[in-house]
Amino acid sequence: MSAEGELLAARRRKLSELREAGIDPFPHAFAGVQAVADLKAAHEQLEPGADTDVRARVAGRLTARREAGKMAFLDVTDRSGRLQLWLKLDVLGEEAFERALSLDLGDIAGAEGRVVRTRRGELSLLVDAVTVLAKSLRPPPDKFHGVTDTETRFRQRELDLLANEESRALFVARARIVSAVRRHLDDAGFVEVETPVLQPIYGGAAARPFTTHFNALDQTMYLRIATELYLKRCIVGGLERVYELGKDFRNEGLSPKHNPEFTMLEFYEAYADYHDMAERCEQVVAAAAAAAGYAGDIDFTPPWTRKTLACAIEEATGVAVFEHRTLEALGDAMRARGLEVPEHEATWARMVDHLLSRYVEPHLIQPTFLMDYPVELSPFAKRHRSEEGLVERFEAFAGGMEIANAFTELNDPDDQRARFEEQRAAAGAGDEEAHPFDEPYLAALEQGMPPTGGIGIGIDRLTMLLTGRTTIREVILFPALRET
Secondary structure, three states, rough: OOHHHHHHHHHHHHHHHHHOOOOOOOOOOOOOOOHHHHHHHHOOOOOOOOEEEEEEEEEEEEEEEEEEEEEEEEEEEEOEEEEEEEEEEEHHHHHHHHHHHOOOOOEEEEEEEEEOOOOOOOOOEEEEEEEEEEOOOOOOOOOOOOOOOOOHHHHHHHHHHHHOHHHOOOOOOOOHHHHHHHHHHHHOEEEEEOOOEOOOOOOOOOOOOOEEEOOOEEEEEEEEOOHHHHHHHHHOOOOEEEEEEEEEEOOOEOOOOOOEEEEEEEEEOOOOOOOHHHHHHHHHHHHHHHEEEEEOOOOOOOOOOEEEHHEEEEEEEOOOHHHHHHHHHHHHHHHOOOOOOOOOOOOOOHHHHHHHHHHHHHHHOOOOEEEEEHHHOOOOOEEOOOOOOEEEEEEEEEEOOOEEEEEOOOOOOHHHHEEEEHHHHHHHHOOOOOOOOOHHHHHHHHOOOOOOEEEEHHHHHHHHHHHOOOOHHHHOOOOOOOOO
């Protein structure tokens, strides 16, 4: 038998011994548990060698053991921290003492006793009862080396969380970011709503959807690629400030910045435009940074830098994109400056997007809004009030990546219908990411949608930024992975 097999067999034997002794190794509950951090905070002034009459109950995973004759010390760790359990033979009695010592690292145990501080200054629980709460049948990861293999960390995130305190802290920070975002919008009078994840017509972005079949209706359905169109229908219905924080799905490739299932915040505000959305974006991200305890080199303090998309591309490449309004002309201008001209880009708008992603985005480290995009890239944005061929749209960048996308929303149903027709033509020409024609959405717009600003902020990317991670898989608990 292998060494691993022997370890597993030994743990199985101990499981059997517990049951034979009439002890349930998986009891239903353990009431009255106090968090380790709270217990420590309440007794931080206790002097070395001090005893108390304060009784407490703690529970968690056993992470260390030290034996010293008729005494032993076990470390129990919960989400908030580690506490030393002080076991004494004359307090527990021989049977309970030996049973406690037979516990394996990784077992989940409860303990109760008096709060004391040892002569060496360690706050401890002098226990008079230890209860097995869940027998661990597999050994825990090496506590000194943690789980360092990337594939293991992502495929078995529970091991990563068990072994790596930094990983636990990361996902606590993510939760604080989400809470801060919600709190900020709630305080600003926004209403959180839920829209369908399973949709008969996908829309709100340029992306390929995941397709499924609804058996009861014998109908093809799609996992949503965005929440935008349903949220704007809420605006039409009189919910003048709405947001949704939830999952979107795009049937695309994997990369350090892309996961097919991701978390997106979208919010919409009646009587606002993209300038208002820029201010909201600054406020939301600043609140999230404060909640995450961000202390990096990026300054999220409003106001952020603002420049036009065309200006940013020209500064980076020397190409004035709006002076070269055909694919051929733009390609020639790029070649003249020695720039990469990808052969697969089939439209002028896609080539502009390539210039942005290749030559501009990676260098936008401090928070920056790029304003005023070509209408060809923005089927849901309102035409610019003063610049022909542009729409009122910005994308927000920080840390060399896009974190938000916002519009003054298109609320003219006739203009929207024309844009849908253009997208339908693009689909007919082979564009797999062209937006489908959405008649129900047009019907909603025809009811009348007030002037509206809207924005989407990627929560995963924002978490990457605020926790210093370089890949999206780090900040998603269970990212998409290829089957082994």
